[in-house]
Amino acid sequence: MTTRSLPIIESTSAPTQAAKLVDDFTPGLINQGAHHLCPGCGEPIAMRLIMEAVEELELAQKTIAIFGIGCYTAYSNNLDVEVLQALHGRAPSLATGVKRSLPDSLVLTVQGDGDMVNEGLQEVLHTMARGESVTCFLLNNGVFGETGGHMTAATVLGQRTKNSLEGRTAQEHGYPIVISDLIARLDGAAYVARGAVNTHTNVARTKKMVKEALAVQTAGLGGSFVEILTMCPTGWFVDTLDAPDYLNDNIEPIHRFGVVLDRSDDSRHHGAGR
Amino acid sequence: MSVAQVASSGSSASESAAEPEFLEGSEAIARAMISAGCRFFAGYPMTPFTEVLEAMAKHLPAQGGSCVNAESELEAVGMAWGAAATGTPAATGSTGQGLSLMQESLAEITYARLPLVVLNMARAQGDYFQATRGGGHGDYRHIVLAPKDVTEAVYLVQEAFHLAAIWRNPVLVMGDYYIAHTWQSVSTARIDFGPEPDRSWALDGATGGTGKAKLISPIADTKRGDDVGYDLAEFYGRRGAELDVMGREVQPRAETGFLEGADLVVVAYGTVAQYVREAVANLRADGAKVGYIRPITLYPFPTEVLRNAASSAKAFAVYENNRGQMIEDVMLSVMERADVRFIGGLSVDSSGFGIAPDLDVTSVRARIQTTLEEIS
Ligand SMILES: Cc1ncc(C[n+]2csc(CCOP(=O)(O)OP(=O)(O)O)c2C)c(N)n1
Ligand code: SF4
Ligand SMILES: [Mg+2]
Numbered sequence: 168m169t170t171r172s173l174p175i176i177e178s179t180s181a182p183t184q185a186a187k188l189v190d191d192f193t194p195g196l197i198n199q200g201a202h203h204l205c206p207g208c209g210e211p212i213a214m215r216l217i218m219e220a221v222e223e224l225e226l227a228q229k230t231i232a233i234f235g236i237g238c239y240t241a242y243s244n245n246l247d248v249e250v251l252q253a254l255h256g257r258a259p260s261l262a263t264g265v266k267r268s269l270p271d272s273l274v275l276t277v278q279g280d281g282d283m284v285n286e287g288l289q290e291v292l293h294t295m296a297r298g299e300s301v302t303c304f305l306l307n308n309g310v311f312g313e314t315g316g317h318m319t320a321a322t323v324l325g326q327r328t329k330n331s332l333e334g335r336t337a338q339e340h341g342y343p344i345v346i347s348d349l350i351a352r353l354d355g356a357a358y359v360a361r362g363a364v365n366t367h368t369n370v371a372r373t374k375k376m377v378k379e380a381l382a383v384q385t386a387g388l389g390g391s392f393v394e395i396l397t398m399c400p401t402g403w404f405v406d407t408l409d410a411p412d413y414l415n416d417n418i419e420p421i422h423r424f425g426v427v428l429d430r431s432d433d434s435r436h437h438g439a440g441r
Numbered sequence: 442m443s444v445a446q447v448a449s450s451g452s453s454a455s456e457s458a459a460e461p462e463f464l465e466g467s468e469a470i471a472r473a474m475i476s477a478g479c480r481f482f483a484g485y486p487m488t489p490f491t492e493v494l495e496a497m498a499k500h501l502p503a504q505g506g507s508c509v510n511a512e513s514e515l516e517a518v519g520m521a522w523g524a525a526a527t528g529t530p531a532a533t534g535s536t537g538q539g540l541s542l543m544q545e546s547l548a549e550i551t552y553a554r555l556p557l558v559v560l561n562m563a564r565a566q567g568d569y570f571q572a573t574r575g576g577g578h579g580d581y582r583h584i585v586l587a588p589k590d591v592t593e594a595v596y597l598v599q600e601a602f603h604l605a606a607i608w609r610n611p612v613l614v615m616g617d618y619y620i621a622h623t624w625q626s627v628s629t630a631r632i633d634f635g636p637e638p639d640r641s642w643a644l645d646g647a648t649g650g651t652g653k654a655k656l657i658s659p660i661a662d663t664k665r666g667d668d669v670g671y672d673l674a675e676f677y678g679r680r681g682a683e684l685d686v687m688g689r690e691v692q693p694r695a696e697t698g699f700l701e702g703a704d705l706v707v708v709a710y711g712t713v714a715q716y717v718r719e720a721v722a723n724l725r726a727d728g729a730k731v732g733y734i735r736p737i738t739l740y741p742f743p744t745e746v747l748r749n750a751a752s753s754a755k756a757f758a759v760y761e762n763n764r765g766q767m768i769e770d771v772m773l774s775v776m777e778r779a780d781v782r783f784i785g786g787l788s789v790d791s792s793g794f795g796i797a798p799d800l801d802v803t804s805v806r807a808r809i810q811t812t813l814e815e816i817s
Contacts, residue, residue, distance in 0.1 A: 196650065198666035227650035233523070244656055245665040248649040251526045252658030253519070254549050260516040264523025264531070265644070267507040268481055272646045290519070293512040440507070 195222045196247045203241060207407035209397025209414075210239045212364040213306050213373075214246075216395075217275070220377040221248060226385070230273045231265050233258045235287070237279035238312045238399075256287025259294035262301040267440050273384060274301040280321035281311040284346050288320070291350070291392075298355025298389035300438035302380045305346065305392070308399035309418055316402030320344045323421045327404060345421060347394045351428035357389030357436055359428040363396035363419065365411035376426065383431050389438045396422060459630040466591040466620045470560070471496030472629035473595040474532055477602035479558070480506035481524035481531040483517040488794055489621035490536045490562035514539035518546040518559075525555040526657050528643025530602055534560030534614075536794070537568045541576060547611060548577030552659035552680055554642075556605035558598070559583075562616040564794035565787060566711060569766035572613050573740045580681050584612040584691055585739040587710045591625040596632065597737075603634035608687045609642075615739065618794050619712040688741050695743035696735040697750075699725045703732030705813055706750045708771050709760040710736050713785075713800060717760050720806035729813055739767070747774035756780040756816045758809060762797055763787055780816065784808040 193200030196218040202211045221230050227248055234243035236255035243252045253261045258276040266274045283291050283305050291303055310328055311317040318328040318335060323343055325334045335343070351359040358380050362373025373395055380391035396418055398410035405413050430436045464472070471493050474482070482501055484494040494508075501508040507524075511517035514535050521533040535543065540561050550557055561568055570576075572585045584604050588594035594616060601612040648654045656664055661676050663669035696714075699721055700706065709717040714735040721733040734750060736743050751757070756779050759768040765783045772781050788799035799805075 198664060222650075228648075229646040230649050231527075231644050231646050243658060244661050244663070244670055247652060247654045247666075249644045249646055249655045250658070251523065251644060252553070252656070252660060253522075254545060254659075257515070257519045257522075257546065260511070260519025261523035261526070263509065263516075264481060264483070264520035264525070265527055266523075267509065267520070268524045268527040268529040268531075269645060289512060290516060293516065 194218055196227055197242070198245045198247055204238055205401045207398055207400045207410050208238065209308065209364045209399065210306050212370060213395045213397050214239065214242045214277070216364070216370060216374045217277070217304060217377055218246065218248070220374055220381060221273070224378060224381055226273045226381065229271065230275065231269070233262050233265065233274070233276045235276070235278035235282035236313070237282050237306070239277055239279060239306055242277070256282050256285070257290060258282070259287070259290040259301070259303055262303070263294055263299050266299060266301050270440060273381065275381070276301065276303045278303065278305055279312070280305060280307045280309060280319045284320040284344050292353070295350050295356045295390035295392060296353040297439040298357070298437070300384050300387050300389065300440060302384045302391040302393070305394040306397045307394050307422060308397045308402060310399055310402035312399045312402045316399070316404065321346060321422070323418055326417065328402070343421065347392065347422070347427045350392050353390070355390050355439065356392060356428055357430040357438070358383040358391040360426040361394040361396065361422060361424055363414060363424055365396065365398060365414040369424070379431065386431070387438050388431060388433070388436050394422065459628050461626040461628045463624060463626050464629070465492065466594060466616070466623050466625065467492030468496045469591050469595050469625070469627050469629055470598050470616065471500060473598045474558070474602070475500055475504055475506070476629055476631040477599040478530040479532050479602060480504065481521060481529045482506070483509040483511045483520040483533050485511050485514050485517050485535065485539060487536045487539050489564070489616075489618040490534055490539065490560065492621055493534065493560060493562060514542040515546070518543040521557055522546055522550050522555065525550070525557045526644050528640040530556070530606070532558035532560065534562065536562050537564055537571065540568065540571060544577035547583070548575065548579050548581055549659035551581040551583065551611055552579070552677070553657055554609040554680070555657070556609050557611040558601045558605055559611055559613045560616060561613060562621050564618065565789050565797065566713065566762040566766070567787065568615070569739065569761065569763060572615060573742070573770070580677070580684070582684050582688055582740055584608065584610060584687070585615065586612065587615045587737060587739050588620065589711060589714050589735065591620055591623055592627050594620050595627050595629055599632045600634060604691065606638045608691070610684070610687060615711060617712050618796070691738065691741050693741040693743040693745070694737040695746045696737060697746060698722070698733040700732040700734070700750055702730055703750070703753070704730040704755045705758055705809070705816060706732045706734055706754045707758045707760060707809055708734045708736070708747070708767070710739060710767060713760060713762050716800050716802055716805050719802045720809055723802065723806055724809060731809060731813060736767070742770045742774065744774040747771060748776070748778070751775045751778040754779050756782060756812065758782050758784045758812045760805065760808070761785040762800070782812055784812055
């Protein structure tokens with residue numbers, strides 16, 4: 168594997184001033200901008216764009232966010248929207264209970280691929296199948312990042328993880344689940360899209376998807392779902408700077424970027440519950 | 442209003458007349474839950490819990506509540522968890538096996554300090570350990586109530602909502618096949634247990650964007666914004682201390698009978714205790730020095746009641762429809778002040794959850810009689 172160090176900026180003279188912080192931007196609805204996740208992790212970017220979408224749609228005072236367990240759990244106590252922390256795998260059923268009790272609220276879940284596609288697969292499938300008016304976000308990095316880089320049901324063939332050391336093979340480990348495509352087959356789902364945070368254009372396009380999904384919920388059209396491919400340089404065992412390209416070259420060809428299902432024009436399609 | 446009038450007027454749960462109505466136990470429990478304010482219920486069919494679910498599905502929507510047919514008990518408890526977090530009085534339940542599936546969530550709901558009522562319409566009494574020790578992980582406790590019949594179930598189910606709200610903790614109500622299926626004349630009208638506790642902790646979304654958005658979590662109630670964040674050692678310590686207070690302050694309850702001068706005290710809970718009480722009453726009438734204690738709260742266990750009885754009784758006999766579980770709490774209460782013997786045993790019909798052949802006053806009486814002879 169190639170190792171690449173940070174680019175060195177050529178300079179002929181010594182700095183005249185000590186380094187100082189020129190910008191300390193903390194996104195709205197995130198309490199503390201500085202995070203403890205790995206450098207190059209895609210999850211803070213995904214969290215930021217979800218929160219920016221909530222803020223821009225002026226939904227902050229209606230929002231209840233339900234978190235699964237993974238590295239992103241670092242955000243469940245770091246947001247300025249109301250949060251309900253769930254168990255590993257169980258966020259969509261909590262979301263159902265919240266939404267049924269507060270039909271006018273905006274209910275969203277944040278889960279990883281380990282949480283959603285492994286531990287709690289039936290939760291998200293049934294929630295979307297019922298057409299529950301909630302929005303489920305999947306931060307898919309193809310590994311259990313939190314436990315140290317283990318294979319999930321979403322890990323693509325060929326990917327090296329701590330329990331697929333020579334790369335995932337169909338014979339030994341079985342095939343991956345391409346979850347957005349599966350969910351798009353469910354009658355209750357109204358909007359399903361897959362984005363990524365590996366380039367600034369993808370971030371912008373993904374934010375549109377997030378907004379679209381939240382709008383589908385607000386309109387009560389059914390279940391909405393956005394998968395966001397995120398970088399996990401640590402769990403992928405690649406250099407931080409290589410992670411965005413790694414995502415593009417290895418993960419995106421299987422988990423394809425784009426809107427998979429959109430029934431937002433079908434006003435007869437509606438969600439379950441009251 | 443007579444029973445016949447109630448039946449012909451087709452009264453619904455919403456009316457829940459103070460006058461008794463002739464109802465099946467499951468229906469009565471469902472109506473009592475609604476009278477107590479329950480507005481969210483989720484469950485998955487399993488006998489003898491099924492009929493409670495059916496009755497909730499029938500009555501709850503008309504009260505503006507939701508009853509969700511969950512995909513499994515895992516989702517049922519998750520949905521109830523979500524509803525509880527919004528401050529909606531919520532309940533779920535099942536039968537032993539289903540409760541086993543729910544344990545991970547029941548433990549975490551307790552750490553998250555949420556009120557929830559959970560029914561175990563159990564098969565026999567094999568779930569005593571599951572109920573009182575907590576089948577889940579970590580250091581937590583649930584208040585556990587064990588009614589002996591439909592009338593008491595209707596009362597305790599309503600009280601369970603009150604206790605859950607006061608202590609912000611799950612409360613488990615133990616039922617069984619007999620309680621689920623016995624028809625009895627019973628009032629399911631709302632019982633007033635005093636002022637409703639504060640629910641300002643509940644989520645409704647409104648604190649978003651204020652800089653102080655609420656968090657309900659089984660691992661924290663502090664946020665990074667307060668420069669605290671996750672400190673599990675601190676959080677579990679504090680939550681554990683709250684649970685200790687609950688264990689001390691919830692009033693343990695027991696029904697007692699014939700304890701005066703009793704050499705032998707028979708201990709039993711739930712439906713089974715009714716047979717034991719009858720057998721003890723018969724023996725007393727024949728001059729035997731035998732008394733009876735029925736724990737109504739299984740947690741906190743009525744330790745004092747047993748300990749007091751132990752100061753004069755020679756022995757305790759425990760009758761349970763299992764291989765001996767509550768006997769451990771009896772022993773812990775009596776603490777070698779008296780001999781403790783097990784006279785129960787698992788008794789189920791071929792279905793595994795219906796009528797227990799051994800539950801018969803004559804046979805219970807014979808076991809008590811044998812114990813009396815052994816200790817004399
Ligand atoms: C019931 C249960 N099993 C296992 C774990 C351990 N665990 C914590 S996080 C995690 C994996 C998280 O993976 P993912 O959801 O993909 O999140 P990531 O860390 O990759 O962001 C696991 C297995 C747990 N918390 N609970
Ligand atoms: S292990 Fe992966 S997912 Fe977790 S913080 Fe590090 S880069 Fe992010
Ligand atoms: Mg992951």
